Amino acid sequence: MSQPYLIRPYLPSDYPAVSRLWEETGMGGAYRGDDEATIARTLAQGGQFLILEADGQVAGTSWLTDDGRRIYLHHFGILPAYQGRGWSHPLLEASLAWVKSKGMQVKLEVHRENHRALRLYRKRGFEPLGGYDVLIIRSMDTL
Ligand SMILES: CC(C)(COP(=O)(O)OP(=O)(O)OC[C@H]1O[C@@H](n2cnc3c(N)ncnc32)[C@H](O)[C@@H]1OP(=O)(O)O)[C@@H](O)C(=O)NCCC(=O)NCCS
DSSP: OOOSOEEEEOOGGGHHHHHHHHHHTTOOOGGGTOSHHHHHHHHHTTOEEEEEEETTEEEEEEEEEEOSSOEEEEEEEEOGGGTTSSTHHHHHHHHHHHHHHHTOOEEEOOOTTOHHHHHHHHHTTOOOOTTOOOOOOOOGGGO
């Protein structure tokens, strides 16, 4: 039997649905700088953005950026209505297959209380970078 989902590259027309998924999963959106232009820029720089599509809608996202040294996995999520079906596994596998094709290490940030995501990533081989904190300058005014 065929799968009830397909995994395909992002299309610009997906953005409104992608943005809704990010809001519903608490992963942010345009207000954090994750807008259409940013996605397009990362794709032009060699990144990848995978969509898990089910019932004709965006049910999962996996955004992979290439900084020339490493791949970063961002906004990996499944729409709440489709969670708990094991679909994060094929989306992660497709993402890691792409990473492998790039021949680079892959890095991600996950909140220490996000046990479901942590379990998923640890099970697939991601390990904590012991001893490091993640720092960011959010305000352009302080640059
Ligand atoms: C993290 C996330 C992608 C996992 O997808 P999912 O559809 O919920 O989970 P899946 O059904 O694919 O299963 C993944 C693992 O979570 C476990 N899981 C599923 N439902 C669960 C539940 N209700 N409670 C606890 N664990 C659960 C499964 O057991 C599975 O692990 P296993 O296969 O090793 O047993 C999804 O919950 C999500 O989008 N969360 C919000 C966004 C987020 O936090 N993303 C990560 C950012 S770093």
